[in-house]
Amino acid sequence: MRLSRRHPRYESLRVRAGLAEAARDGLVVPEGLIAQGRGEAFDYLLGERTSPSARRAERVAAVWLRRADRPVVSINGNVAALAAREVARLERALPSLGVEVNLFHRTPKRAVQVASTLRRGGVTRVLGVHPTARIPGLPSDRALVDRDGIFAADVCLVPLEDGDRTQALRALGKRVISVDLNPLSRTSRTADLPIVDEVTRALGHIVEDLHRVSAPPARRVFPPFDAAGALADALATIDRRLRKVAGPRWPRPSRGR
Ligand code: PTJ
Numbered sequence: 685m686r687l688s689r690r691h692p693r694y695e696s697l698r699v700r701a702g703l704a705e706a707a708r709d710g711l712v713v714p715e716g717l718i719a720q721g722r723g724e725a726f727d728y729l730l731g732e733r734t735s736p737s738a739r740r741a742e743r744v745a746a747v748w749l750r751r752a753d754r755p756v757v758s759i760n761g762n763v764a765a766l767a768a769r770e771v772a773r774l775e776r777a778l779p780s781l782g783v784e785v786n787l788f789h790r791t792p793k794r795a796v797q798v799a800s801t802l803r804r805g806g807v808t809r810v811l812g813v814h815p816t817a818r819i820p821g822l823p824s825d826r827a828l829v830d831r832d833g834i835f836a837a838d839v840c841l842v843p844l845e846d847g848d849r850t851q852a853l854r855a856l857g858k859r860v861i862s863v864d865l866n867p868l869s870r871t872s873r874t875a876d877l878p879i880v881d882e883v884t885r886a887l888g889h890i891v892e893d894l895h896r897v898s899a900p901p902a903r904r905v906f907p908p909f910d911a912a913g914a915l916a917d918a919l920a921t922i923d924r925r926l927r928k929v930a931g932p933r934w935p936r937p938s939r940g941r
Contacts, residue, residue, distance in 0.1 A: 696724065699766070706765035711797045713789045716762045719844060726865035727882055729922045737917035738881040739889060744909050745841070745861045745877055746893030749778055751906060752839035752859075756782035756811075761789075763843045763883060764798045768805025770887035775807055777894040784812035784833040788846065790825035822852045838904070841890075842871070843883045850874045859906065863887070867918035877909045880918040 687697050703720055706712040734742075749755045755778065757771060764771075764785075775781050785798045799810040815828035817835040826849045829835045840853050843863035847870025853860050854874065862875035863886045872878040879886050927934045 703762070703765055706761070709797070710794060711801060712761045712765050713794075715789065716760075716765075719762060723844075723865045723882070726867075726880075726922075729925060730865065730880070730918065731921070731925050732882075734881050734885050734889065735917065735921045737914055737921070738879055738886070741877060741879045741909070741914050742881065742886055742889040743893050744907060745879060746890050747897050748839050748859060748861060748877065748906050748909075749781070749841065749890070750894060750897045751904060752780070752837075753904060754782065754837045755780060755839045755841065756784055756834050756837035757841040758784055758786040758834060758843070758845070759798060759802060759812075760785075760787055760844060761794060761798055764801040764805075767843070767884045767887055768801050768807065770884055770891065771802060772806030772808075773891045774887055774894070775809075777891045782811050782830075782833040782837065783807050783809065784830055785810060786812055786826055786829065786834065788824060788826050790828065819849070819852050819856065821855065822849060824848070827852070842875070843886070845871045845875075847871045847874055867915045867922075872915060876911060878911055878914055880914065 687694060687701060691697060703712055703717060707714060707717055757774065759771060771783060775783055783802060785795050787794055795813045799813045802810050811830040811833035815830060817829050817831040819827040819829055834840060837858055839859045839861065841861045842850060845862055850860050850862060850871050851874050860875045861877040861879065862871045863879045863881060863883050864872045865880060865882060866872060867880045872880060
């Protein structure tokens with residue numbers, strides 16, 4: 685199907701067509717298309733742009749990644765299909781970054797496909813194709829990790845993650861930075877630093893910020909982050925948008941009784 689650039693939703697249709705193609709190739713699982721649909725719905729509610737609060741979170745994320753001893757980004761099929769080039773830019777901006785394939789619906793073939801997509805996007809070193817360790821207490825294949833990657837990481841950047849693994853990573857003492865458009869997801873609610881933004885926008889901003897925080901004054905000294913405040917901000921953004929679209933018919937909050 686040919687997409688007209690003049691279509692008002694051209695960008696969204698282009699991304700969808702790319703993901704549908706990736707699903708036909710097996711890089712993205714059918715469940716990944718459902719995940720994208722959920723993400724799109726939240727992005728719509730958030731106004732399809734980065735909120736000031738998410739932008740602040742991205743700045744702090746860049747500082748955490750820069751100050752980490754062993755930062756790692758975890759990549760699934762959706763992230764590879766949507767953002768392989770952004771991941772490569774992230775690796776260039778932060779050469780200590782480990783890039784690791786981590787799949788919920790894992791098959792050896794998909795792990796290789798994700799790694800090849802990342803390499804085609806410009807990533808130079810990909811971990812996790814042949815896992816060498818296991819995260820304890822996690823029943824899914826997301827527990828399969830690289831001993832020198834996620835297993836040893838102190839800061840993990842986890843775009844489009846599930847809540848179980850976020851919890852398991854935190855239980856191992858790692859700092860978890862999530863990227864998830866859904867501020868109500870268990871991932872967003874359990875991460876140390878939830879970024880409520882679209883993955884390509886978020887990674888692009890973090891790359892920009894990494895160039896600004898090039899010389900860490902102290903490794904492993906991480907500025908605090910108000911995760912609950914960031915999630916409340918995201919919900920407030922949605923509330924404001926609904927109010928604006930619905931106009932005066934939107935119910936006003938009741939003021940104390
Ligand atoms: O490739 P695999 O086998 O590892 O499977 C990947 C999926 C995405 C299918 C798997 O991780 C999954 O089922 O994810 P969930 O539990 O559906 O969670 C995905 C979350 O990412 C949801 O909360 C979505 O709102 C959010 N999301 C979807 N697309 C985007 C997004 N967040 C940011 N940017 C997006 N483009």
